[in-house]
Amino acid sequence: MSLHTELVVAEYHRKIKEAFEVFDHEANNTVDVRIKAGAFLPGLSSGVSREIGTIIRSLGCCPSEGELHDLIAEVEEEEPTGYIRYEKFLPVMTEVLLERRYRPIPEDTLLRAFEVLDSSKRGFLTREELIKYMTEEGEPFSQEEMEEMLSAAVDPESNSIHYKDYIAMMVVDES
Numbered sequence: 001m002s003l004h005t006e007l008v009v010a011e012y013h014r015k016i017k018e019a020f021e022v023f024d025h026e027a028n029n030t031v032d033v034r035i036k037a038g039a040f041l042p043g044l045s046s047g048v049s050r051e052i053g054t055i056i057r058s059l060g061c062c063p064s065e066g067e068l069h070d071l072i073a074e075v076e077e078e079e080p081t082g083y084i085r086y087e088k089f090l091p092v093m094t095e096v097l098l099e100r101r102y103r104p105i106p107e108d109t110l111l112r113a114f115e116v117l118d119s120s121k122r123g124f125l126t127r128e129e130l131i132k133y134m135t136e137e138g139e140p141f142s143q144e145e146m147e148e149m150l151s152a153a154v155d156p157e158s159n160s161i162h163y164k165d166y167i168a169m170m171v172v173d174e175s
Contacts, residue, residue, distance in 0.1 A: 114163035
């Protein structure tokens with residue numbers, strides 16, 4: 001391994017540890033991924049996708065829910081305990097970062113996608129239009145995901161999503 005690669009890996013390890021520790025509430029190198037009381041998400045449990053998903057996304061990765069589920073299955077214990085152990089998470093996440101998997105979608109691609117949905121070229125979608133597209137097309141958003149997106153995307157004054165502004169807010173800085 002070259003010195004440059006060693007430095008990159010060391011920096012990834014630091015970032016992974018820092019992100020993991022935010023959700024290691026017991027300070028025992030584990031993150032709880034059990035379903036939280038009252039959580040509702042058909043298919044994937046919110047406990048699973050929520051905290052581990054947040055950790056992974058904070059590291060600049062943007063996996064789909066299916067990819068996230070596969071990644072969690074890779075780091076869970078042989079006999080699932082409801083916890084992800086840091087020792088298992090670190091090497092898998094380091095490999096993900098080194099391979100640059102789950103890269104965010106480029107800004108121009110996001111813009112083109114919104115423009116396809118905005119057939120009248122207004123520069124915005126209504127709240128209702130966005131809900132329809134995100135819950136009825138492709139990989140549908142859960143109620144929780146939809147509420148989270150709407151809270152960030154919708155302009156409260158116009159009750160619409162000015163997608164160029166929203167994209168600018170969403171784009172991950174790769175530097």
